[in-house]
Amino acid sequence: MRLSYTLLIAWRYILGKKSFQAINVITAISTIGIAIGAAALLLILSVFNGFEDLLKGLYNSIYTDLKVYPAEGKFFVPDSSDLATIRSWPEIKDFSLTLEETALLDYKGNQDICTLKGVDDHFKSVTSIDSVLLDGDFLLKQGQVQLAIMGAGIAQRLNVDHLNPYESLKIYLPNRKQHGPLDKAFKEQEAYPVGRFSIKQDYDYQYVFVSLDFIQSLTDAPGAVSGIEIMLTPGADSEKIKTRIKELIQTPVLIKNKNEQNAAFFQLMNIEKWISYAVVSLTLIIVSFNLVSALWMIVLDKRKDISILQSMGSAPGDVRKIFFRSGWLICFIGLVIGIMLAVVFYLLQKHYGIVPIPEGFVVDSYPIQLRWIDILIVGVTVFIIGSLASWMPARKASKIAAYVRKE
Structure with missing residues (x-):
């Protein structure tokens, strides 16, 4: 029961009306940034998957x-x-x-x-x-x-x-x-x-x-x-x-x-894949600072609400959960939008080749292959970054709430 009400309040805080329009703007920027970052991560993995499948197919034609x-x-x-x-x-x-x-x-x-x-x-x-x-x-x-x-x-x-x-x-x-x-x-x-x-x-x-x-x-x-x-x-x-x-x-x-005949090449390709993933993940970490700002402003905007909740018996841990889950909800919305963007781009590239590859290669457009495991990896990455970004504002929220109640 406690989980339900903290999640409901977190949802209201994200989508409900706020005192300052700037909070909505920063929240939207955070969501869009996470969506773009998630889409970029997913597309990077998908392009490397496409190249890997293509080259394995080509290698299968020449290696025994x-x-x-x-x-x-x-x-x-x-x-x-x-x-x-x-x-x-x-x-x-x-x-x-x-x-x-x-x-x-x-x-x-x-x-x-x-x-x-x-x-x-x-x-x-x-x-x-x-x-x-x-x-x-x-x-x-x-x-x-x-x-x-x-x-x-x-x-x-x-x-x-x-x-x-x-x-x-x-x-x-x-x-x-x-x-x-x-x-x-x-x-x-x-x-x-x-x-x-x-x-x-x-x-x-x-x-x-x-x-x-x-x-x-x-x-x-x-x-x-x-x-x-x-x-x-x-x-x-x-x-x-x-x-x-x-x-x-x-x-x-x-x-x-x-596999052993081409082990060195595919190991190098795998290293390049995860280095690229790490670079984009760093960009997503930078974007998460907007999430920190949005949560801080929501905490400041909802000080009276927090005081009322504690007066009604909510523990500081519950207040912390509300804002922690607010960060998760922003990440979830951004992740869903990002996955949708990535899937749309994937289908366009797969069927129409909208991004061509330079001449001299065996295919005309960048190969791409979307895998379920990559969606899971990107989802875990986004929620880990979102959890780290939400931790400090959520932790401070309970202290601010206690202070307001004393006032």
Whole structure:
């Protein structure tokens, strides 16, 4: 019963008539500030969620369920019988042998450094590389002619015309068989760029796909690979497969699942997300000073009411609850308005893309994804800040009330 009357009085104090119009103005400013802050917090989390889902989808198109790396060095030569055994396991849908090496590219005098990734014919079946192609087909060899699929960023930096079938891309790698000063320091071969892909900026500016035998020839490392990229069947236990592969392959290897392959990037993105959240939360804390001012003015405006309440038997704790809950009500109203604003913006952005993203990205507008857990997090944040802002005016209200009663 006590809760009901303190909450009712708090509600009347917030929405009822006051002696000074300035109190209504400051209360409205507090509510609007909290609404804008809550909406901003929710939209920041939603945009980061959108980017996270988008990038995970893009990464899923290029990263496999498991990848086997050499524990030492850059390359290793897998035993053909081990590969045949792995391919025979029912949990293995398919796998691809890949080899990566840093190379110098030259296209009509424009030069740049890239990571050359050689892949075999199984790469298309273990990834969804076709889904991230901007143009062309994922074709790396046509007869004896070597072809290349370039990241959109590095293709732009080299001014590559992928529609010109007569202009080749010169590729240079250090000559591993150089024994004397008369030997060439670099091995050179040519490939013809026939398509571009786009995943995310750093990947697009770094990677160029070629055939596996092409890069093995350039590196003078026949049979060598830097990774075995494995696609599992649905429901397969990746940890058990990891253990079986390590027991089978005699060469020391590292095996990472899809999340582990991109752990550093998503950890960094998560840190950026919560730093941005903290910055906006600080802004909301600054806005809460308006709430403190509004509550102080309501306390001063309602001194006679408080005296009457105490004369009727209300304890100082009840008076404190009235103003504490007044602060909560302001926060609640602001939070509801903020959530409504965020939801409206979310729907507009989701369906109409009202805020475009700069050119060169894989989507035209900022991705956004609203989650229930984010609404809960924002609500808790707003009420914690509101509670801290309400505590001092509510605490002082009981003392002011006692003083007025003595008067």
